[in-house]
Amino acid sequence: MSELDDYRKEIDSIDKELIALFERRMDVAVKVGEYKKKNKLPIFNGKREEEVIEKNIKNLNNSSYGDIGRSFFENLMELSRSLQANIIQENNNIQNNLIEERSDFVIGYQGVKGSFSEEALLKHFKTCDNTKNYDEFVDVFEALKNNKIQYAILPIENSYTGAITEVYDLLVKYGFYIVGEECIKIDQHLIGIKGTDINSIQEIYSHPQGFEQSKKFLSRYQDIMLIPYHNTAISAKLISDLKDTKKVAIASKRAAQIYGLDILQENINDKKDNHTKFIIIGKELKYNNECNKISVVFSLEDKAGTLYNLLRYFAENNINMIKIESRPNKHESWKYLLYVDFEGSIENMEVKNALNLIEKNSGYFKIIGSYKASL
Known part of the structure; x- marks a missing residue:
């Protein structure tokens, strides 16, 4: 038997002890979870976890293992929280309310x-x-x-x-x-009052999105002034009210019909599949059995690995993320809020597990929507 085989045999023996100790630890974690559920205590206790990690790191004989020892215990704590989350089945106080359909809603x-x-x-x-x-x-x-x-x-x-x-x-x-x-x-259209000549236009009114979506078309008319306005349809109404053949709007075909305007150029948006x-x-978070999409927002701390550590909870729970959008945190400079849309139901255990872990490991967390995705 080679020296390598001896090392492997020793590792196998240690792993056998480890798995037995791991099982014992998880059994105790379950009991802790049941206690927390009974006494309505939160899963995450950051101070307690940090104390446990520091105490065990000090027990290392080889201090060079300090960083990986910390990672080992952080992962172990995370597994314990995940197990406890399944027991407690926290769901952010969401009630199974059907979205009402009433004719008196405004x-x-x-x-x-x-x-x-x-x-x-x-x-x-x-x-x-x-x-x-x-x-x-x-x-x-x-x-x-x-x-x-x-x-x-x-x-x-x-x-x-x-x-x-x-x-x-x-x-x-x-x-x-x-x-x-x-x-x-x-579909964006260039619209104006009857008698407008496209070659005599001096001003175009629209929402900034209307301009942004029609850049290629507008690049042909460098001398025309682009004037941002509240909304594409409000722009159409303005042109109708002004009755000036030198002023036009970018808006929908329906807006042109409503405000009695002519379509001077159809489908001017750059992307036809727009x-x-x-x-x-x-004002309330509601869902029913047809809801298959969830939106959440949570904060990102300014330290290495934060984004990865939070997003991996989706992958580890087999959740398909649809969209991620980052926005500056208005209350703290150089910190960000991350908006995530993903497939799933609030009632799904894997979804609950992922959301509980993100909530416990981020400074700010909120479910901002559970709804049926549009086709």
Whole structure:
């Protein structure tokens, strides 16, 4: 037998002792979890865990193993928390409430009739007759806060230009929840009053997203002034009111029809497969059995490995992440909030496990939505 075989035999013997000790430790962790459940205690006790790790690191005879010894105990603690989370089955106080369908609900949106937000609203709610429109995104959030509306629909992401970051920031600021999702195709058109000559245009009005989505077309008209406005449909209404053939808007075909405008150039958006995703928000977190998508937000500490350590909980629990969006933390310089969308149900044990671990290992954590994904 070679010297290497002797070493391997010794490792096998140590592993046999380790697995027996591991099993004993997990058995005790289960008892601790049952005690915490009975006495409504939190899973994570950072001070206690740090004390345990430091005490055991001091017991090392070879201090050069200090860093890997710390990693060993951190992973061991994490496994214990995971086991206890399964016992306690914490679910962030979410109740199994069905999303009501009532005709007296008032739905808010940003823009005016003919806006893409209104189009998404009509597609999602179909029979809703009670709607209120507002000039700015923050106005919609204020209306929901003050109970002037029960739900609101807002754009969150365009397939070409990316996230609408203001909406992400307002979600956290106001503490509201995503209760639904809708996706519509976006076609931008250059529209103006009857008699407008495309070669005589001096000003184009639209939402910044309208300009961003139509860069290639607009590059042909370098001398025309681009004037950002509240919303594409509000821009169309303005052009209708001004009755000036030198001023036009970028908006939808429906907006042109509503405000009696001619389409001067169809489909000017760069990407023909152009879609915008909208979220429906409310003041409570609700779900039903059809919900298959979850959105969460949590903080990232400014130290190496934080992002990896938190995101790996999704992979380890076989969860498919759909989108990750990072935003600056408004309360702490150089720190960030991470928004993650992923497939799953609040009731799924693997989802619960992953969320419990992220919650226990991040400074700030919140589930901001459980809803049915749009097709």
